[in-house]
Amino acid sequence: MKQRAIITGAADTAVGELPGSTCMGLHAEAASLALADAGLKPSDIDGVLCAYSFTEPHLMLASVFCEYFGIQPAYSAAIHAGGATGCVMAMQAAALVKSGICRHVLVVAGDNRLSGLSRDRAVAALAEVGHPQFERPFGVTIPALYGLVAQAYMHEYGATPEHLAAMAVASRTHATRNPKAQMRKPMTVADVLASRFISEPLRLLDCCLISDGGAAIVVSAADAARDTAKRAIAVLGTGQKNTHEHLVAAPSLTEFGCRDSAAQAFGRAGVTPADIDVAEIYDSFTITLLVELESIGFFQKGEAGPAALAGALDLGGSLPCNTHGGLMSYAHSGAAGGLFHVVEAVRQLRGEAEARQVRDAELAFVHGDGGILSAHCSLVLGRQ
Amino acid sequence: MTDKPWPVPNADTASFWEGCAQGELRLQRCLSCGAAQFPPRALCARCHAPSPAWEKASGRGRIVSHTRVHRPPSPAFKAEVPYVVALVALEEGPRIMVNLRGTAADDPQIDDAVCIGFDPPAGPNGIALPHAVAAEAP
Ligand SMILES: [Zn+2]
Numbered sequence: 028m029k030q031r032a033i034i035t036g037a038a039d040t041a042v043g044e045l046p047g048s049t050c051m052g053l054h055a056e057a058a059s060l061a062l063a064d065a066g067l068k069p070s071d072i073d074g075v076l077c078a079y080s081f082t083e084p085h086l087m088l089a090s091v092f093c094e095y096f097g098i099q100p101a102y103s104a105a106i107h108a109g110g111a112t113g114c115v116m117a118m119q120a121a122a123l124v125k126s127g128i129c130r131h132v133l134v135v136a137g138d139n140r141l142s143g144l145s146r147d148r149a150v151a152a153l154a155e156v157g158h159p160q161f162e163r164p165f166g167v168t169i170p171a172l173y174g175l176v177a178q179a180y181m182h183e184y185g186a187t188p189e190h191l192a193a194m195a196v197a198s199r200t201h202a203t204r205n206p207k208a209q210m211r212k213p214m215t216v217a218d219v220l221a222s223r224f225i226s227e228p229l230r231l232l233d234c235c236l237i238s239d240g241g242a243a244i245v246v247s248a249a250d251a252a253r254d255t256a257k258r259a260i261a262v263l264g265t266g267q268k269n270t271h272e273h274l275v276a277a278p279s280l281t282e283f284g285c286r287d288s289a290a291q292a293f294g295r296a297g298v299t300p301a302d303i304d305v306a307e308i309y310d311s312f313t314i315t316l317l318v319e320l321e322s323i324g325f326f327q328k329g330e331a332g333p334a335a336l337a338g339a340l341d342l343g344g345s346l347p348c349n350t351h352g353g354l355m356s357y358a359h360s361g362a363a364g365g366l367f368h369v370v371e372a373v374r375q376l377r378g379e380a381e382a383r384q385v386r387d388a389e390l391a392f393v394h395g396d397g398g399i400l401s402a403h404c405s406l407v408l409g410r411q
Numbered sequence: 412m413t414d415k416p417w418p419v420p421n422a423d424t425a426s427f428w429e430g431c432a433q434g435e436l437r438l439q440r441c442l443s444c445g446a447a448q449f450p451p452r453a454l455c456a457r458c459h460a461p462s463p464a465w466e467k468a469s470g471r472g473r474i475v476s477h478t479r480v481h482r483p484p485s486p487a488f489k490a491e492v493p494y495v496v497a498l499v500a501l502e503e504g505p506r507i508m509v510n511l512r513g514t515a516a517d518d519p520q521i522d523d524a525v526c527i528g529f530d531p532p533a534g535p536n537g538i539a540l541p542h543a544v545a546a547e548a549p
Binding site for chain 2: 147151154158159160161162163164165166167168170171174175176177178179182223224225226227228229273274275276280
């Protein structure tokens with residue numbers, strides 16, 4: 028029998044505006060919560076994976092975290108893959124425990140991006156994603172780069188502003204059931220379409236939030252299930268695909284690596300998109316989610332928008348998606364943003380999601396994308 | 412007052428920016444497989460042969476996407492808001508990013524034919540940024 032890595036702990040801190048929080052303090056809080064969730068002690072952890080920080084940037088963030096938290100694991104590393112980082116860390120942690128290098132890997136990320144950075148500084152820092160010579164001089168922002176994708180995708184597949192808005196509305200509908208979510212006020216398609224343009228065709232409510240918060244998971248060797256407190260969640264399949272970094276050099280403006288990344292994860296898990304009960308998919312912008320839903324195979328090209336307008340992404344729909352509220356309504360705090368999706372998938376599979384629980388959820392799909400749909404990583408998770 | 416993020420030419424890109432300052436759009440072409448490429452690199456990203464050659468490009472292309480930016484990345488761009496950023500597929504194949512100027516920026520459409528022009532040299536390295544204007548009717 029194939030030994031699967033298992034997720035034994037998952038947690039996040041409060042999210043939103045957290046005055047007085049620090050990047051490392053959020054890391055430590057999330058780590059402590061995930062260890063408590065798993066029923067493990069800090070000394071049980073023999074591997075640590077961290078990401079990156081905007082407010083406390085460092086070349087060696089995993090070492091910084093371990094020093095702060097007070098552990099000296101046998102293995103540690105920091106991973107930079109933008110929005111894909113949460114899933115990439117989970118994939119790497121699964122590989123570490125399956126190979127026998129580690130038994131319990133702590134994956135942790137967090138940032139006080141809202142209270143620790145001015146809005147202008149946050150926008151400026153994010154714009155550094157653009158190519159320094161061939162994109163940034165033209166005044167691009169991340170919304171502008173995704174706006175270019177949106178315009179091309181709408182032209183090719185007939186998606187409309189209403190279809191984009193339906194993505195944001197679906198997320199908000201889920202968030203209204205989640206007491207922890209940063210944005211819980213009910214919202215309509217008309218509200219999205221009435222918000223101001225950031226970079227056409229994307230409007231303010233097509234964009235993710237900026238938040239403080241942290242998240243952590245513990246990934247353990249298969250036989251460690253007996254040491255831990257709760258129902259273990261199996262990492263059934265993982266996949267990745269990177270096609271470019273800068274949009275100017277992307278092979279296509281309408282076909283992205285999410286298709287291959289997801290196909291790899293589904294193949295390794297031995298399942299198909301139709302088998303998935305709940306999906307937690309990176310949603311930095313409405314267009315990000317729409318492209319991914321169609322490229323991954325949950326919907327045909329041109330059909331995700333109309334399906335979302337008809338409730339397909341809600342509880343009881345064909346694919347409940349971003350049940351915590353996603354990056355647009357739950358929270359987005361740097362690399363923790365993508366980890367929130369993983370944490371939510373674990374909660375759904377354990378049946379801990381309370382008012383937003385997908386009934387009998389046995390199989391979850393999680394996807395992260397970094398850059399401008401540049402780096403993709405997919406996970407298929409299931410009940411043990 | 413923050414300045415714009417002016418390009419800093421390096422060994423890979425200097426010839427491109429020299430061309431722009433002379434009003435000439437340059438692309439690289441692989442001597443081994445013949446592929447045209449942008450952004451410039453020390454090798455061909457298609458067949459990995461070293462040292463692609465520089466050539467003068469046609470400067471003609473079509474808009475493959477566009478976005479009108481209402482929230483700029485920094486105060487340095489505030490005076491120009493809203494401005495249009497476009498991706499242009501050149502006749503030679505590669506895609507470049509530019510701002511649209513003149514009537515091309517009024518109501519841009521995907522597939523619109525455009526020509527590459529150049530801003531006056533500016534910034535610490537005298538960079539002439541490429542832009543695109545509407546192509547003359549044939
Ligand atoms: Zn070549």
